[in-house]
Amino acid sequence: WRRSLYPKGPQKWRQVILFILCVCMCQSGAETLRYSLPEEMERDSFVANIAKDLGVPLSQLAARKARVVSEGNEQLFRLNQNTGVLTAKESLDREEICPQSDTCTLVFKIFFENPLQLIRGEVEVRDINDNSPVFPEKEMVLKILETASPGSRFPLESAQDKDMGINGLQNYSLGPNPHFSLSQGTGKNGVKYVELVLQRQLDREEQGELSLLLTATDGGSPPRSGTAQVRIVVVDANDNVPVFERETYEVRLAENSPLEQLVVRVAAADPDEGSNGEVNYAFAQASERSRQLFQLNQTTGEIRVAGKLDFEEAKSHTMVVKATDGGGLSAHCKVQVEVLDVNDNAPEIALTSLSASIPEDAPPRTVVALFSVRDRDSGDNGRTECSIDGDLPFSLTPTFDNYYELRTNAALDRERTAEYNITITATDWGRKRLSSQESIFVQISDVNDNPPEFTQEIYTMSVTENNSPMLRIGSMKATDADAGINARVNYALVRQEGKEQPEVSVNAENGDVYILRPLDYEKVEEYNVTLRARDEGSPALSTSKTLLVRLLDVNDNAPTFTQAIYTMVMSENDCCSPTPCSSFGSR
Ligand SMILES: *[C@@H]1O[C@H](CO)[C@@H](O)[C@H](O)[C@H]1NC(C)=O
Ligand SMILES: *[C@@H]1O[C@H](CO)[C@@H](O)[C@H](O)[C@H]1NC(C)=O
Numbered sequence: 031w032r033r034s035l036y037p038k039g040p041q042k043w044r045q046v047i048l049f050i051l052c053v054c055m056c057q058s059g060a061e062t063l064r065y066s067l068p069e070e071m072e073r074d075s076f077v078a079n080i081a082k083d084l085g086v087p088l089s090q091l092a093a094r095k096a097r098v099v100s101e102g103n104e105q106l107f108r109l110n111q112n113t114g115v116l117t118a119k120e121s122l123d124r125e126e127i128c129p130q131s132d133t134c135t136l137v138f139k140i141f142f143e144n145p146l147q148l149i150r151g152e153v154e155v156r157d158i159n160d161n162s163p164v165f166p167e168k169e170m171v172l173k174i175l176e177t178a179s180p181g182s183r184f185p186l187e188s189a190q191d192k193d194m195g196i197n198g199l200q201n202y203s204l205g206p207n208p209h210f211s212l213s214q215g216t217g218k219n220g221v222k223y224v225e226l227v228l229q230r231q232l233d234r235e236e237q238g239e240l241s242l243l244l245t246a247t248d249g250g251s252p253p254r255s256g257t258a259q260v261r262i263v264v265v266d267a268n269d270n271v272p273v274f275e276r277e278t279y280e281v282r283l284a285e286n287s288p289l290e291q292l293v294v295r296v297a298a299a300d301p302d303e304g305s306n307g308e309v310n311y312a313f314a315q316a317s318e319r320s321r322q323l324f325q326l327n328q329t330t331g332e333i334r335v336a337g338k339l340d341f342e343e344a345k346s347h348t349m350v351v352k353a354t355d356g357g358g359l360s361a362h363c364k365v366q367v368e369v370l371d372v373n374d375n376a377p378e379i380a381l382t383s384l385s386a387s388i389p390e391d392a393p394p395r396t397v398v399a400l401f402s403v404r405d406r407d408s409g410d411n412g413r414t415e416c417s418i419d420g421d422l423p424f425s426l427t428p429t430f431d432n433y434y435e436l437r438t439n440a441a442l443d444r445e446r447t448a449e450y451n452i453t454i455t456a457t458d459w460g461r462k463r464l465s466s467q468e469s470i471f472v473q474i475s476d477v478n479d480n481p482p483e484f485t486q487e488i489y490t491m492s493v494t495e496n497n498s499p500m501l502r503i504g505s506m507k508a509t510d511a512d513a514g515i516n517a518r519v520n521y522a523l524v525r526q527e528g529k530e531q532p533e534v535s536v537n538a539e540n541g542d543v544y545i546l547r548p549l550d551y552e553k554v555e556e557y558n559v560t561l562r563a564r565d566e567g568s569p570a571l572s573t574s575k576t577l578l579v580r581l582l583d584v585n586d587n588a589p590t591f592t593q594a595i596y597t598m599v600m601s602e603n604d605c606c607s608p609t610p611c612s613s614f615g616s617r
């Protein structure tokens with residue numbers, strides 16, 4: 031029995047030929063020679079000294095025609111009958127001979143004749159680390175969603191090492207990188223697997239692609255290794271919310287800004303890829319009015335004027351704009367538009383009260399009208415002043431809160447100016463001054479302040495004596511500067527106390543003068559009557575005028591003596607005035 035000798039220490043297996051003689055005490059009593067030979071030995075390498083191991087003298091080998099027969103078709107060994115040494119005919123490649131199995135044992139038999147003897151032998155072909163781990167592909171491409179959570183595992187292709195046991199694949203390692211670590215283990219089928227384990231969240235926007243060096247190492251001495259590149263393509267996930275450049279956009283805009291004028295351009299950035307990074311804009315919170323006044327371009331984020339801005343209507347507009355990316359993530363920003371006042375409003379004059387007519391005797395400072403002036407602009411643009419055009423007997427008195435009173439400031443006279451068209455001009459203080467005008471039409475109502483006036487200084491009318499009755503001898507006209515009934519004149523004779531009423535009458539309405547009865551020049555040559563013109567005002571005013579009616583003599587009397595004897599008798603009653611009487615008397 032030979033005990034096998036195993037090398038101790040660092041001595042290399044392949045340099046030392048070892049053999050194991052293992053004698054099994056089988057129950058049958060048959061014995062098996064067991065040897066071991068590292069693979070890849072040169073041809074004709076020594077395997078064993080059979081003669082020695084079997085204790086057969088060398089001389090017997092040839093005599094008994096000892097020979098070796100390998101199992102299978104190929105004869106791998108050769109037995110030298112002279113030396114008793116068993117050698118391998120060829121270099122043995124374990125990976126070729128037993129590609130699948132863990133142990134690689136070649137069985138041979140040694141035949142002796144005379145007597146016939148059969149001895150079984152085994153040569154274990156020992157693995158040496160002659161193969162490196164090899165990855166099926168030099169590059170592996172892995173697509174990983176950037177949202178993959180840490181701890182996620184991604185199986186990698188295993189490397190293959192044809193060597194066995196310790197010389198086989200032992201370990202994987204990964205080049206230094208911040209995101210992944212390796213997890214490896216042995217599956218139920220004994221196959222080593224390797225996985226990438228995500229340690230730190232990926233971010234496509236930070237790094238879209240990573241290249242890792244994966245190394246597979248075997249346990250040989252020295253170890254051999256194989257590498258592969260693992261290219262990680264980080265797949266975009268809509269993991270970025272659009273972000274506005276600013277939280278609030280503040281814009282100042284003149285109210286007369288034209289349509290289409292750019293107000294502001296809001297912009298939200300989204301570093302995601304493709305539609306995940308495409309941002310659309312829309313108003314999120316905006317009043318109906320703001321939506322009418324401003325138009326938002328949903329692709330560019332431009333806000334333009336779309337309506338007539340009016341400072342007086344709204345001094346500012348606040349809108350919330352929402353940016354949404356293709357994946358539905360959104361962000362908001364505020365747009366604050368301050369509308370700047372432009373002097374675009376003329377003052378407005380609003381008449382509050384108006385006395386359409388005032389009496390001409392109204393005392394100065396009588397209020398004629400009350401009105402207010404309003405300017406919808408603000409500041410100086412809305413400050414107003416007010417004036418009256420022309421030189422009129424009126425003035426403006428500011429009262430309160432932009433109210434003005436239009437008052438008279440002099441005595442009025444309807445007979446001189448019966449109506450005034452007063453133009454009030456209100457002007458604001460804007461740089462380009464705007465003004466507006468309003469007319470107040472004031473009628474001066476009549477007061478009976480003018481008595482009738484006769485048109486002539488002196489009235490003298492003549493009538494030929496013996497006139498026909500009701501003879502119109504003329505007319506006396508009086509005018510009245512007043513109006514209406516204040517100017518309606520009535521004529522009348524003024525009764526003179528104690529005087530005989532002359533034969534004269536006057537038409538009350540038109541002033542025509544009539545002689546009622548035929549007159550006799552020889553009786554009265556001249557009448558002196560007083561006429562009064564009187565208006566219908568209240569109180570009425572009147573004027574009196576003297577009318578002299580002269581009689582013209584007609585030769586209607588032949589000189590006759592009415593009696594032979596003249597007795598001069600005169601009574602007082604025959605005469606109305608001394609003069610005719612005396613003239614009578616003188617005849
Ligand atoms: C595998 O390799 C890594 C790094 O090279 C090492 O830290 C680890 O101990 C090895 N594991 C084994 C089982 O050899
Ligand atoms: C938005 O702007 C783009 C580019 O200027 C333009 O082509 C498009 O017509 C605009 N859309 C609207 C609704 O104005």
Ligand SMILES: *[C@@H]1O[C@H](CO)[C@@H](O)[C@H](O)[C@H]1NC(C)=O
Nearest residue numbers: 450451452453468469470471
């Ligand atoms: C008053 O004057 C204004 C302008 O001068 C004119 O438009 C208006 O018709 C006038 N009013 C009257 C009642 O005459």
Ligand SMILES: *[C@@H]1O[C@H](CO)[C@@H](O)[C@H](O)[C@H]1NC(C)=O
Nearest residue numbers: 526556557558559560576578
């Ligand atoms: C007419 O009578 C008045 C008084 O009654 C007198 O003042 C006036 O002088 C007279 N006129 C004439 C022309 O006689």
